[in-house]
Amino acid sequence: MTLSWSSSGLDVHLGWQPETGRTGLAAAIRAAIRDGRWQAGAAVPSTRALAQDLGVARGTVTRVYADLAAEGYLRTAQGAPTRVATAGALPQSPPRPAAREVAPRWDLRPGRPDLSAFPGQAWLASTRKVLQRVPATNLGYASELGAPELRDTLAVYLARSRGVVADPARIVVCNGYSHALTLLTRVLHGKGVDEVAFENPSLRMYRDLVAANGPRVVGAEVDDDGIDMSALDSPAVVVTAAHQYPMGVTLAPHRRAALTRWAGDSGAIVLEDDYDGEFRFDNQQVGALQALAPERVVYAGTVSKTLAPALRLGWLVLPRSLVEPMRAAIVDSGSRPPVLNQLTLAELIDSGGYDRHVRRSRTEYRSRRDRLLAALPGVVTPRGISAGLHLTLMLPDGGPTETEVLAACRRRAIGLEGLRSYWQDEGRPGGVIVGYGAAAKHAFAGATQAFIEALWEVTP
């Protein structure tokens, strides 16, 4: 019902629906005040007049006016007419709606699993079990380091699957790897760490995150044996030991020994970002570096590659000396992962559903890698093929440039990444990082085909 009248000096349009009752009437008047139809300082219709016009009891209008006076919209005074009181600065026009991320037509973005394969039934079943079995009081405020149930489960899982020296007391659960990296950076910065070394190349987003939280960032070269620590003199270093991101090499045994020895001698902290350790395709199992020096190496893992980034769950396995500082940093960050998600993941791992999904995914990704490798033209050199969700393709000196390949992909609505942002300096070789995880199963062949066409188009 839209009413319009000016019996009281106010021209009133109230978009009020009678079935919304008193609450709806109050909302309609608030809206009228906000957008200036009921102007600041003007007398409002008498309760009698408005009740009559609306066809409601006078008491209804009286109570709505009282409510709005309590909220500060109206001003009442003994023996004087009720007036519009507000004079706040109110929004004049609604802003544009929030932008939604749109997946590219052909999704070859690295670092993403196939979300269409998310084990929704298993996740739901685990959530149901948690809600049935767990005492309701466990749905309260989370303990700082994470739900004890998940920390117990992760200790067993990480020891079994990745050879991590993990006991629950040194595990902390975070809102994904980014949160873990941020908190660890703050802890280390608080202990005087003013510089963090990253592999060169490495993911820029994480370097930026560290720099935003205190320390400066420097680079360390990566060769076929992984990070070269001969020039390393930072008090902290981040490594992707099992499968260097993005170059894909595995840290060689002699380097592993040297890195942990260096950390022990210099008192440095090594952060082992084990982002895709579950997806190893050859027989060369590579256990966690952390196990060689659990008091110098922080191990980091996540479900973002195995299940979905939408769950925002990651963890650190910490040297003992960092557990209490990390607890304080978590409290100061005001942020903890939801207990419900933590308990659901623990249940999923305990039930075997997590391992089943990882095994299924590993088989699928290996098959995609093989198909992609078979389709690649000889002009590109694939790197890092033994694990993970991506290939890095190096481009030849005389061949297409990174810019040309990216432009050809953009024209075909193919999403992938160039190597440039991964380097910390200029003049490095060009390349593209092709993720074979992200596409849905039915779309992978088409994405591969489109990418190969893009490559041919720009190959001289």
Add this chain to the structure above:
Amino acid sequence: MTLSWSSSGLDVHLGWQPETGRTGLAAAIRAAIRDGRWQAGAAVPSTRALAQDLGVARGTVTRVYADLAAEGYLRTAQGAPTRVATAGALPQSPPRPAAREVAPRWDLRPGRPDLSAFPGQAWLASTRKVLQRVPATNLGYASELGAPELRDTLAVYLARSRGVVADPARIVVCNGYSHALTLLTRVLHGKGVDEVAFENPSLRMYRDLVAANGPRVVGAEVDDDGIDMSALDSPAVVVTAAHQYPMGVTLAPHRRAALTRWAGDSGAIVLEDDYDGEFRFDNQQVGALQALAPERVVYAGTVSKTLAPALRLGWLVLPRSLVEPMRAAIVDSGSRPPVLNQLTLAELIDSGGYDRHVRRSRTEYRSRRDRLLAALPGVVTPRGISAGLHLTLMLPDGGPTETEVLAACRRRAIGLEGLRSYWQDEGRPGGVIVGYGAAAKHAFAGATQAFIEALWEVTP
């Protein structure tokens, strides 16, 4: 199978189960190295000898040794025996397991809803719908300000239920109120806000959180009309306008007008912590203060009181000028609430399930409040009875002290809070804060009874 031999100079005990295969054997050897049974530098059994003793193919042992060499546990060299390579500092004894929070026998802790009434079926049904309906790509990395679907839904819900001036573009979703408060503090601190005023009394945890993130904290008196801003000269103030926590008063209309006028004149930011705005028991609906001055007041809400803290979801409705700084702060914090939970909440609100649960809870809590009030002896003066999940009981000058009441409650395993930590200075009146939300339905009568007995015990 536990084996023990010393044929190679190593006394070997391997707790290896044959059915665990190659992976299990590798794990058993890692464990032996880690706890010193296979000592650093010692030659390991030959592949032939170990294979024979274990009753496995020699190739199995060869591959396990190769794996462990790749991981850095073993050291291999052409023509020389394979040796144990590690010399890292390994944990000697497992630390104590993580402490689990234990709910008190009689749970009268304030600020907590009845978690046994968590609408598990509705939450599951909403999760199922989300997993069925939402495009899989939406389970990827979250947009910084929150899932667009939830921000759209919250804009409508908050305008409808709380009279908030909310459009999606000024809403940001956080990991609960603590995360929101932390990020806002950092944003304001970055803009030069070096002092934040809190109501006195107020929850210490939030004051500590603000202080940990930069600004110093000062107090502002609370009287029967809510916060007294006559002495206020901080550039930011946190208020619980609808239902002061813990005193329970409602910010009076003249104070609402004065507070927003003051903020407009001085350029200050007001944070409206609407922690229990959904639970109003009288007819005096109190809409959000924010609507009076949306460019000066930040509105904060959460599901921690309506659903459960375990979901870690809260939101801010921001002045336009703070949206982009907040986006940057979220990125730097590395932490965002899981998209899956955000989409599930949006679905629960859109389906009407959220409102149904809030209405049911409101009826139940009102009934509990009435029963508690009826049972209270005259010696205590209840405050803040018109809304929320708690009563604050003021203690008389000659009567039992706060310390005495808390001790009597502790003896009966009753969980509640004293007023002392809420004050920012000494010499304030004593009291206890009784939460009638936390107990399960069947336990509330017993908790009330126990509390009344505790009160009588210490009343002179």
